Amino acid sequence: MITVGENYYLTVDLMPPDVASISDVQQKIAAEVAQKEEGEWVIGQGFFNMTDGRTPNRYDLDAVAPNNPVYIVHISGHMAVANSMALEIAGVDSSTQNPAGGVIEKDSLTGEPTGVLLNHYAMILIKEHVPSFTIEEYCQALEPVLDLYHDNGLTSIQDVNVGVINKLMGYKEADSLGILSVRTASYLTAETPQTVYNALNFFAADTERYETPMLKFAGFKLLVDGYAPMSYCYEQTNGFTWNMGTWDPDTLKKVVSMIHDADYQLSIHCMGDRAIDEALDALEYALQKNPKQDHRHRLEHCFIPTDEALQRIKNLGLVVSFQPGALYSSGESYRY
Template sequence: MHNLILYNANVIPLRDDNARTELVAISNGRISWVGEKSDLSLLKGPNTRAIDCQGYTLVPGFIDAHCHVLAYASSLMAMDCSPAAVRSIEDIQAALRKGASAAPIDQWVRGAGYNEFYLEERRHPTRWDLDKASPDRPVRLSHRSGHALVLNSLALSLAGITSKTEEPPGGVIERDIQTGEPTGLLLEMNDYMERVMPPLGEAQMAEGLREANRGLLSFGVTSVHDATPSNSLERWLAFRRIKEEGIFLPRVTFMIGAKHIQEFLEADLAVKGGDEKLSLGAVKVVLTATSGALNPPEDELWHTILRIHEQGFQVAIHAVEAQAVLAAGKALSQAIQRVPRRDHRHRIEHCSECPPEVLRELKGKALLVVTQPAFIYHSGERYLAEVPQEMQPWLYRMGSFAKAGLAPSASSDAPVVPPNPLLGLYAAVTRMAETGRLLSPEEASSPLEALKAYTLNGAYAAFQEKERGTVEVGKLADLALLDGDPTMVEPEHIRDIRVMMTVLGGEIVWQR
């Protein structure tokens, strides 16, 4: 018997024929019927709940294929220093003072989401700026990108960072040109800070996870891929507890940090272990060119990837800069040639800068790209101002990725930007920044390709396309009901579409 029937809907199934239907029935957490609204009388039983969708559009639940769940939850417990909340360093100081007055005396003061490009001063805050906000409490201010942070003087001292501190591999400690003293700005040093900074308390983290849960479900997101490079067995077990407690409902595909593979092998966890709620995914490797040189160097990268590939894991490489994307593509190609393996589905995460010669290197290798079209919306003005005009067409090339057979998946990289797929869809289709200015419109996706990037392609990138990503009988009943059709409305109106209802495993978990 069907538990729930959604009828009088505009169903976009995203299966091969993509024929529109009007009704979806659900039994025991899975889709049990897809048909016309005239089927309702045949399907409805005495205990069936039937909901008239009033012509709204029903799509597969959105999949955010690259985010950081605990960092997102933590950011929601920090003072909001995003461009939407602050306009100047003085505003940041005011926010941090407010945070210091509210937080227990033994806790660090945290701010999150600042972006120096949108500050009146057009610069990063310094330790001395943060000292004015809270001289006697340690302060950490996280950049919107997740790759930079600023500490005040007390926090630098507690972290053991002085003028004599050597930079960790890949990290950068900005120093005053005249004195050599740290300015407070740290680049690519999250791992270092994790070791020296106390984590959020359990109660605070639980509250942050509940907020993250509400936010994702309100955006129609039913699955996420957690791409945190420090993911360990300990963190996997923490996610298990979180799922058991029911405070975070979206399904989680948990990437393994490259340094932690052995822990999972010794724990006898299968390459694709877990269940429908929490499963193991790719092994996350970080490759950067922030300082102009590759970290790790190409030879080390190649051996790391080959080892992961030989062990049967899927590889997911963080690569932003063109130099890094090219090196990632070459290393993956060499590993596949050395040890041929069918259906490896190795991923390049971000692929932010992809000039033509790099795209040619990626094409035809059965590689996948997981990128962030919403960055065009949130940071488009910065790209237009700071990226040379001839390089702008290389950024987040959703259109070219699809044409090259890279099956692009879309994501938010939350907490970098809010995990709202409809803003990402809007940016992928229009290539418009928040201000309405265009960034290389020739790289636009079709609305249907953009929708696939947030659904079917995300499932495929995690070997889950048989379970989710389309509206078909037998698949998990993860659905989002929208008050507009993103494939039919005028592209500039996609961002105005609202999620009306989110269904996860056949249960209505959020409703407007």
């Protein structure tokens, strides 16, 4: 919910159907640049498949923002594009190697980065330089979203896309001010083991802040792979071979077990059959070490599971959170 507010009220809205082409993206970015000082960051969210038949690149963004760093994120959250100034600030150039679990797309002729970053470990290279929004800004962005939810009869939600501590604190601020009128269970998206370690220490110091009648810190969301075509599969999928997971399997087991032992719920993003199996291995490891009834750990998306995986899901008592809309929009990417 708070990310909806961020997308619509704190960043440049690049969502379809209003934004369908690279030209549309450029117009939106140019309008934002006109409101900024030279050198200020411009952040956009939500672009999807372009009618141009390709993803925007650094040069498309440079054309309308030569003097501002620009960073735009795909609707899936698993791909982003940075312009030349943003790449320079982050020190990403032709010599930069792919991080484990991510890809810096490079021009096949020049070897220069195109600006396209695939999956979170590549995106982090830029994101760590982007200024974070304040707690107050996140809190303010919530208010119009709450009105939208009320208009549609929603009284309780689960937010599994809380990417930074400031977003959690934005929820807390809204709750303390009496603004948070939709019961919210929030999950911190942890892209690295260190994020989990830091968060567990943070919450252990003052857990009650996240246990009010309207707000609960419910657990963690981990990302084992990306979004089509960056799903972690055993075989090549249509148009792209993604042969890497975003977590080392042994590290994933340790982190999942740590979260489970701390009595938090796990939400594990897995879009490919191999990613599903690695998530199941980690959850099975945690549950064998420390059996619990009604743990409510869940697999997010869970696309193309094997028959064996479906049986393991049943045996482990896991919840599957499946989004038919995503399969409708990206199903062709999963054809072998």
